[in-house]
């Protein structure tokens with residue numbers, strides 16, 4: 001049991017369902033030792049509210065652990081958390097959880113970081129610019145480019161652009177960006193998922209992939225030349241395909257992953273196929289990071305109605321990835 005990978009799980013927004021779903025990890029059958037980052041008192045209070053009888057103890061690297069016990073790396077809340085009610089004063093706490101887990105990752109104490117959901121809005125309301133874990137952890141680890149990919153329902157959908165206003169998407173999409181995104185996606189599918197020759201289908205940006213230039217020029221000017229260049233390097237990348245019919249079985253059976261051009265081109269399909277079971281993965285980082293496929297669900301905090309299946313899937317995926325890939 002002691003040879004199992006140790007996984008850092010950040011419990012996320014304290015007013016949301018993050019603490020609730022982390023409590024389920026105590027009883028879970030998981031392929032690793034789980035260390036939850038959060039406020040111990042918050043976790044104890046939430047367990048009491050949910051009627052869960054769980055032993056919550058501080059994490060010690062050389063300490064004994066066993067199923068039924070939740071090991072916690074403690075960080076204090078700034079102010080007491082109320083289920084369902086965001087408080088701007090706890091934004092720094094949420095980021096501190098990520099920072100502490102990241103330090104442990106850097107010190108090789110943990111094999112992977114798995115994150116419960118945070119609330120982007122309240123962090124920004126606190127005066128800290130924050131667009132998501134993906135961008136935050138990229139900056140934290142001084143990684144110039146990362147790729148968001150969600151996996152679920154037999155699909156892997158990566159995004160060329162992530163958290164930005166829709167009106168900025170077309171201007172952000174350059175040949176340089178697309179080349180970097182596809183190169184990272186290809187490499188991480190090989191190294192972190194063990195796919196020797198990954199097959200990637202690329203969506204167009206415009207309706208009907210631009211209709212030969214009559215409905216937009218990004219396909220002809222940017223996407224096709226990049227795909228051609230990467231094909232010359234031996235990569236099995238094809239497209240651009242009209243996004244409306246790309247997610248059909250006859251297309252997907254030829255693919256290991258799909259690259260969508262923007263957040264809501266790819267993620268609704270993935271979440272329709274597997275919401276609650278999917279996993280969000282950040283590719284390109286110098287460590288393994290996975291997350292749940294859902295948000296803070298403030299309406300469900302402390303009600304017992306939140307499912308933790310996506311968190312379990314995120315941990316299982318992180319452990320599988322750690323078996324394929326070791327950091328330098």
Ligand SMILES: NC(=O)c1ccc[n+]([C@@H]2O[C@H](COP(=O)([O-])OP(=O)(O)OC[C@H]3O[C@@H](n4cnc5c(N)ncnc54)[C@H](O)[C@@H]3O)[C@@H](O)[C@H]2O)c1
Nearest residue numbers: 116117118119120121291292294295296297300305306307
């Ligand atoms: N990994 C992350 O940190 C992450 C992911 C997605 C969204 N978010 C953030 O979460 C906040 C709220 O986002 P939202 O309202 O768009 O999405 P949400 O996923 O929180 O909620 C959407 C709907 O799904 C339900 N739901 C969500 N998770 C559930 C679960 N585990 N079990 C049962 N039902 C569940 C909610 O009750 C709600 O009805 C936003 O700030 C968003 O940016 C964070």
Ligand SMILES: N[C@H](C(=O)O)[C@H](O)COP(=O)(O)O
Nearest residue numbers: 132133134135280291293294
């Ligand atoms: N785009 C993600 C989703 O819709 O599930 C979510 O916002 C989380 O993103 P980060 O992992 O960057 O926080």
